[in-house]
Amino acid sequence: MSSYFTHIVCLECGQEQAADPMAKACPRCGSQWLDARYNYQTVAGLWPAALAGRGDSLWRYGELLPLAEPDPEISMGEGFTSLTRLYSYERLYHHEHLYIKDERQGPTSSFKDRQAALAVTAMRRAGITECVLASTGNAGAAYAAYCARAGIKLWLFLTSLVPSEKMREAALYGAEVVKVSGTYDETKHVAAEFAKRKGIHLDRGAKAIPGKESMKTLAFEIAEQLAFNLGADASGRWRSPDWYIQAVSGGIGPMGVWKGFEELLQMGLIEKMPRLGIIQAAGCAPMVNAFKAGHAQAAPVIPKTLITVLATGDPGFSYGYLRQAVLSNGGTMEAIEDGRTFEAMRRLASKAGYSVEPATAVAFAGLEKMLAEGTIRPGEVVVVNCSGHTFTAESHILGDQYVHDLNLAAGQNGTAHLAPDEGLDSAIRILDEQVTSILIVDDNPSDRRLIRRLLQRYKRYRIFEAASGSEALKVVVDHRPDVILADLTMPEMDGFTLLERLKNDPQTADIPVVVVSAKTLTDMDARMLKEYSESVWTKGGFDTRQLVDHVVKVLGDVSAPPADGRLSRSYSIETHETPVEENTGDKQVIVIIEDNPQDLRLARRLLESEGSYRIISAASGRDGLKALYEHHPELLILDLMLPEMDGFEVLRIIQNDPKLRDIPVVVLSAKELTAAERTELEPYITSVVEKASFDRNQFLYIVNRILK
Template sequence: MPFSVKCIDCGHAAPFTPGSINCPRCNSQWREADYDFETAAKSLLSQISVRPFDLWRYRELLPVRNPNPTLSLGEGGTPLIRAVNLGMMLGNPNIYIKDERQGPTGSFKDRQAAVTIAALKEAGITEMVAASTGNVAIAYSAYAARAGIKLWAFVTSLVPAVKMREIALYGSQVVKVTASYDQAKQLAAEFARQRGLYLDTGARTITSIEAMKTIAFEISEQITAAIGPTTHGTPTRWRAPDWYIQAISGGMGPLGVYKGFRELRQMGLVDRIPALAPIQAEGCAPMVNAWKKGLEKAEPVTTPRTRIETLATGDPGRSYTLLRNQVLETNGDFESVTDEEAFRAMHVLAKMEGISAEPAAGVAFAGLFKLIRAGRIKADDVVVINCTGHTMPAEQAVLGDNWSRNVILPPKEETKPEDGLLAALTSVAPDRFQRVAIVDDSPESRRLIRRILQSQGDFHISEADNGQAGLTLIQKELPDLVILDLMMPDMDGFAVLDALKSNADTAQIPVIVASAKELTPEEKTRLEGQIQALMQKGDFLNDEFLQEVRSLLR
């Protein structure tokens, strides 16, 4: 499919060659691929149904003239997973996770490497240079090895040694730079200039932005399959979400995703571009800082203070200005979160959805929590969060010190085998679990509360699915804590409370009410003195809920 490269500053169009970065007319380094969208749409829609669900499904809109299937490692086509438990916890049933962990090397950077290496191979380029905080160097290393292209990977000394070894394993030349990531990029650029080598220039690299837009294409197809096409306004074949959230360092991901949705809208396949929400680590957040000050240009962060090294771009340059304009256009928002908030979000995601994500993805999910709490994301909005990569191995800073229990078995000759096992098991499970009774007629709510409790340790949990059964359970087992729903048929939570308080054996058992209903002033008055806490379903995170539980069980 014919295409050209258009300068975003002067509008000059020229043929695409990977090694040519600057505009031949004005010398700008900011250019983008431009296509005949009418022709591309006809070709794409006529053939897409018989193509595999992978990145090359959208070949008409990629800057590779003849994609070579022998270079592929199975990139793209990653799952879109509905976050059922997370959605219930946050009060939003339409939260979806774009699971980029499923790429060949475990991150969304596989798309960038796949398209760029394919274009370099097609152009006969045999050697390249890239600066990286880890993931992109790993992705480039894998694809460069497959294509027979030599890679020089400039990485900062903050990159974990296990990632450096993986880069080297593919045969790449690893250059460890004891300096900031921005300085490593400068060194890589000078090395490439002196040797006349191709240099990956991040968001200015045409193939990188084009690769990232395939995320938007896939999301639109997958959201449509999950909840149907757009029903309001002008009907379209596919659907765009209301929000797209991603953690950023230099901003390449959202820049590419925006372009993807823009092109889908140009072709009449979607009716909108989602609100963009780029999220940064608070210790290195030049874009967020500039956004909150109303600046058009970012003020560089010279000394990043974050343990999430993959997000440590201190000087985003023009990427911020471009992304700022797109966030303004889509009525989106920038937000920052602390490392601790990101690590906590990783725990929530793993324990609620079974998804182990990298700290950078934890930043995105912590940003989601903030945006929902601030009221920016509404309860019925369709939200997609990019889970950008996998946390393998799990970082010590995330797990902390008390993530395991140690069991030491005595030598066999010292005791009977069963005695040794019983002694060992007491260190795994204390003699007396704290007992919690859950009384709720909704199986989904009971499951959510049970999972939150189980994620944090040693509780003996009993459940009842109606008020009468709950009262009987509580009177029989005398638990240490009751978690009670109010709105149940027949015997509601208010009646259960009255019965508990009228019985000397149960009157002192603490009660947390977890209600999906917004209570009236009269109902709140009725609860005064009867319960220890009132928590609104969909308006609390699991750590807040657990903090309340533990305070009552001390």
């Protein structure tokens, strides 16, 4: 097979130069944005017939690649990953034709394997033996693997926020991993400077010809596979989807995919271009921000997202390219908050059997948003690029109730609840409790917390919380609770709408709903509630024991309540104040993020001595955030000076995520805060405790006042 690569065009000034996979810059204007061009007419005469009988790897498209043949010593059969239809997901969203392009099937589990395969093959052909690359994670793993095969030494520059598992993977492949404490854009800068000083070849990612060209093969495969799935169109051509959706950081994926479809269109192999859905993490969405504001250039941002793979704060030229692509064809750019991403990740795994990495979950959360808002119209064919492992992220999304912990060897550790002679029966009974789930829907976090504790004091039910009707619907889809306790007045979607939605969907109509609300009911309200709910309880005006008994009855849970009188006290729920509540039994969870072991020990000891708090600690901002997602604590105690991601940044991420925003924060600070810092912190925190003038009693007083 030969390549029909004919020449290169400068994307900024149009200057042409000779075909060369390693070309670096435009000879006229110096731009690094170069584009390979081919003899499409000849290739159109060859494809698709010539492809029949070729192997299932991206090299089957050699005519339109800058290198036509793989190097057998380097290639690992990359490309030609499955295009799989997501039937159960389709049912969930009432939309047919949702497909996943399963890039997890590449040698290092992401679409970056395509790029690495071509780039490393081109390097070896050019006699390069050493290479520098900056990456947000996945390109690093892919290049490390391919460089190992090619015998090329790789200097891999990663930001310190890249999960250590990914760093270890690259190191295992023999890369020299350089961890940079800074943003990804700074890391890129450092890598380029290092390469220049040492005279080592720098891989220029999306700017390098093999990089973008490799991504075209995603488009070629999708068009060929869709024709297979949906049948060729009337004139026997391949098919484009209506939408191609991908999460974007630097943007090489959709840039290459767009170019691939353009080439197919030009050759008459497809009928139309797809629309692009470009999705970014809300904490690092320079493209989306600029797009929504109608700007032709993206202002760089400092990334504030846990999804490090997507942490390119300065997209530069790529934005203009993608914006043009989106505008030319009615696509869109959307931003997704991290909390939503983790929910989508869990949903995709549990509903569709796809374990993907957070960067892919961003794309799926984007898909969900576009479906919900009607951006994607009924019947449109959608393909989402999917990559990656979940091992780095499970703790973010699973929460602390993901495993039903049954300990038959009773009494061996503190969590065992079985007496030795109770046997299997009791074990089954306990499991029964643990798998009974209750959803509490209330926009007031302290009301939610109070109801949660009342119920959990009775039995170890699994409790989920939601702050609005729309959030509640998501939990219902994901977890099918056995009973729902719902408030009526909430922002976004109120309790009445929630009830209506639940009762009108045959899959949820049978879930009993108990209403707990402070709203004064009109006759019409009362009629509707009578039809749709089990019972209505007015906040502030009932004996909580009765409520719990009632919920237990609704659950059909007949086993006797505990005989120790733990529930005999009467609580009252006030709507707008923190409820006054006696602390008996259950512990409230406090997360402490503190890197100094002595300070941590002191705070932990003081709080534990109160007897009513369970302490979870983390020594870095990143681990701390994971702990917040995992444990949903009642309080966060936060040091400001932390390695890698400081307390200010942690606060900004918390503030940006509705899932975390409600958690009260006490700042522990080693230095006296400047007036400017105080002003910056003011809106987000409940109190500041200065370490220098630390007073145990005052500290406990502050914490107890917030939590009791």
